[in-house]
Amino acid sequence: MEKFEKLTGIAAPMPLVNIDTDMIIPKNFLKTIKRTGLGVNAFAEMRYNDDGSENPDFVLNKDQYRQAQIIVAGDNFGCGSSREHAPWALADFGIKAVISTSFADIFFNNCFKNGMLPIVLPQEQIDVLMKDSEKGSNARMTIDLEAQEITTSDGEVIKFDVDAFKKHCLLEGLDDIGLTMNKAAAIDTFETQAAQARPWV
Amino acid sequence: MSAPKTLYDKIWDAHVVSQDEDGTCLLYIDRHLVHEVTSPQAFEGLRLSGRKVRAPEKTIAVPDHNVPTTLDRAKGIDNEESRIQVDALDKNAKDFGVNYYPVSDVRQGIVHIVGPENGWTLPGMTVVCGDSHTATHGAFGSLAHGIGTSEVEHVLATQTLIQSKSKNMKVEITGKLRPGVTAKDITLAVIGETGTGGGTGHVIEYCGEAIRDLSMEGRMTVCNMAIEGGARAGLIAPDETTFNYVKGRAHAPKGAQWEAALNWWKTLFTDEGAHFDKVVTLKGEEIEPVVTWGTSPEDVLPISGTVPAASDFKGGKVDAAARSLDYMGLKPGTKLEDIKIDVVFIGSCTNGRIEDLRAAAEVLKGRKIADGVRAMVVPGSGLVRAQAEEEGLDKIFLDAGLEWRMAGCSMCLAMNPDQLAPGERCASTSNRNFEGRQGKGGRTHLMSPAMAACAAVTGHLTDVRKFMELEDA
Numbered sequence: 001m002e003k004f005e006k007l008t009g010i011a012a013p014m015p016l017v018n019i020d021t022d023m024i025i026p027k028n029f030l031k032t033i034k035r036t037g038l039g040v041n042a043f044a045e046m047r048y049n050d051d052g053s054e055n056p057d058f059v060l061n062k063d064q065y066r067q068a069q070i071i072v073a074g075d076n077f078g079c080g081s082s083r084e085h086a087p088w089a090l091a092d093f094g095i096k097a098v099i100s101t102s103f104a105d106i107f108f109n110n111c112f113k114n115g116m117l118p119i120v121l122p123q124e125q126i127d128v129l130m131k132d133s134e135k136g137s138n139a140r141m142t143i144d145l146e147a148q149e150i151t152t153s154d155g156e157v158i159k160f161d162v163d164a165f166k167k168h169c170l171l172e173g174l175d176d177i178g179l180t181m182n183k184a185a186a187i188d189t190f191e192t193q194a195a196q197a198r199p200w201v
Numbered sequence: 202m203s204a205p206k207t208l209y210d211k212i213w214d215a216h217v218v219s220q221d222e223d224g225t226c227l228l229y230i231d232r233h234l235v236h237e238v239t240s241p242q243a244f245e246g247l248r249l250s251g252r253k254v255r256a257p258e259k260t261i262a263v264p265d266h267n268v269p270t271t272l273d274r275a276k277g278i279d280n281e282e283s284r285i286q287v288d289a290l291d292k293n294a295k296d297f298g299v300n301y302y303p304v305s306d307v308r309q310g311i312v313h314i315v316g317p318e319n320g321w322t323l324p325g326m327t328v329v330c331g332d333s334h335t336a337t338h339g340a341f342g343s344l345a346h347g348i349g350t351s352e353v354e355h356v357l358a359t360q361t362l363i364q365s366k367s368k369n370m371k372v373e374i375t376g377k378l379r380p381g382v383t384a385k386d387i388t389l390a391v392i393g394e395t396g397t398g399g400g401t402g403h404v405i406e407y408c409g410e411a412i413r414d415l416s417m418e419g420r421m422t423v424c425n426m427a428i429e430g431g432a433r434a435g436l437i438a439p440d441e442t443t444f445n446y447v448k449g450r451a452h453a454p455k456g457a458q459w460e461a462a463l464n465w466w467k468t469l470f471t472d473e474g475a476h477f478d479k480v481v482t483l484k485g486e487e488i489e490p491v492v493t494w495g496t497s498p499e500d501v502l503p504i505s506g507t508v509p510a511a512s513d514f515k516g517g518k519v520d521a522a523a524r525s526l527d528y529m530g531l532k533p534g535t536k537l538e539d540i541k542i543d544v545v546f547i548g549s550c551t552n553g554r555i556e557d558l559r560a561a562a563e564v565l566k567g568r569k570i571a572d573g574v575r576a577m578v579v580p581g582s583g584l585v586r587a588q589a590e591e592e593g594l595d596k597i598f599l600d601a602g603l604e605w606r607m608a609g610c611s612m613c614l615a616m617n618p619d620q621l622a623p624g625e626r627c628a629s630t631s632n633r634n635f636e637g638r639q640g641k642g643g644r645t646h647l648m649s650p651a652m653a654a655c656a657a658v659t660g661h662l663t664d665v666r667k668f669m670e671l672e673d674a
Contacts, residue, residue, distance in 0.1 A: 015517065033285060033289050106347050180361060186219045201259075
């Protein structure tokens with residue numbers, strides 16, 4: 001997995017609440033057996049008109065946000081299905097961090113498995129970042145995971161919380177499965193004990 | 202004496218393999234359900250790293266999202282991408298030796314209906330699947346939730362998940378339900394109350410008299426939509442209703458093991474005085490038959506209501522509601538019962554079980570669907586379909602003018618050809634009314650099977666209680 005250490009980039013404002021996984025990647029693009037190539041269809045129904053042309057009003061179609069690496073979003077981002085195609089699509093587009101007041105649990109988890117950082121902040125701080133993101137490509141936001149700090153284009157510093165284990169995995173680019181495989185002995189022991197306690201399982 | 206525990210605490214504690222200093226746990230997974238959409242990349246990952254499936258006997262795969270539901274589906278899948286996904290599952294199930302119900306097997310169906318029906322899902326288990334509606338299995342008092350594809354690969358390889366414990370939330374439905382009010386109305390009413398983010402970070406335990414009174418089918422409907430309320434998992438403590446449902450199913454324990462299992466299952470309840478971080482209480486007798494008007498499952502109103510205005514809301518919801526009203530093509534102040542529909546969909550992991558089909562058939566018996574309405578019944582599994590046919594429900598549906606389909610996810614998410622055309626409006630028993638969910642530009646109103654059947658007959662959203670009055674008269 002790619003490491004996430006420090007990111008300086010353009011942030012795109014998406015203030016709509018409850019942006020769901022069907023919006024992030026509509027189901028007709030789930031029929032893939034690969035993880036890559038979904039970026040072109042991220043937000044497809046908002047991003048493209050019926051004839052396939054770009055909807056000029058959609059934020060990521062505006063010149064100043066085409067290179068965005070950060071999304072500042074409304075409440076409950078990523079609600080809906082468990083599809084990991086949602087973070088895959090965002091990552092493939094180039095998004096590396098999403099900032100909101102809240103995320104749906106499964107989406108939140110899926111981000112970390114793909115080197116992407118979801119950050120939860122209170123409304124007042126989201127308001128500050130939303131305003132900063134509205135400045136477009138003239139403004140760069142910096143996210144420092146080690147220090148757990150976001151610095152706005154004006155130099156305002158906002159601290160954020162992150163789960164220690166998830167932070168460690170992102171900073172080191174660690175693969176969860178490899179880590180768990182190292183605990184094979186503990187899994188063996190659990191299975192032996194569980195087979196006695198609950199043989200019907 | 203140890204501190205009182207919730208049901209969630211008890212199941213969690215019984216499955217912790219190891220715990221790190223920061224509280225992150227490795228949790229053992231008893232059942233891993235797999236479908237064709239969220240698994241190909243996970244199996245591919247195993248192949249690339251030379252890994253095996255650790256516990257193929259605890260892994261159950263079934264294609265459901267992409268499969269056609271037409272009667273001639275044995276001829277194969279027309280859409281190339283869909284066919285590739287289903288073929289990939291066929292191959293992966295065979296190569297890795299997991300339990301498998303192919304499209305040709307009568308037991309094939311929606312993964313969340315197949316698991317309980319065949320006795321794979323049992324009380325006190327941990328159950329996961331790369332699908333958010335895994336919450337369904339919580340109806341048995343098993344800790345069940347959706348996972349992403351990276352986690353699917355993790356469970357395939359290690360039979361465990363890296364997890365931090367969620368908070369405990371209690372949703373109590375007191376008293377009795379009124380006539381015409383169903384499990385679907387309960388679960389929608391709860392989401393209407395809490396919002397789609399209300400359960401985020403929590404595992405919900407549903408309790409109270411109205412929950413106790415539900416059948417297993419109804420309990421599965423309630424838990425199924427825990428995720429629409431933001432909770433990864435919903436739980437209901439197992440009781441005699443649960444044990445009676447499980448007993449005798451193909452993969453349920455038998456003989457001495459049944460007795461041993463029963464002894465443990467009877468300890469699976471929340472202890473007196475256990476702590477809940479959040480509590481929501483609704484009075485069962487105050488819940489009305491409900492429908493959704495917007496594009497979020499929290500957009501719930503009693504069928505007797507009217508379409509709201511965006512200005513009725515606060516904060517970010519004002520813009521979201523305006524967008525929903527525009528997408529849904531609805532004018533504020535319109536009576537919900539005056540909303541005309543084009544399509545009726547009865548099915549899905551929320552409402553595709555035998556009891557749901559019986560409820561729809563009860564309304565449809567001796568009636569015809571309205572002119573211009575297209576209506577389909579898609580049973581949740583081949584076994585549900587066979588049971589319905591044994592009871593003669595298929596004849597009621599066909600006589601009324603509905604299509605009687607083969608099992609699959611179908612128009613709940615429209616990954617197969619069962620889709621709404623742009624602008625078409627659907628009375629649907631499924632679980633999500635998101636923009637484009639049932640087909641690009643399609644408009645979804647969520648409701649119970651009985652209410653969907655009423656809408657099919659009248660051609661507009663209809664209060665099921667009016668049909669009941671007719672029958673009583």
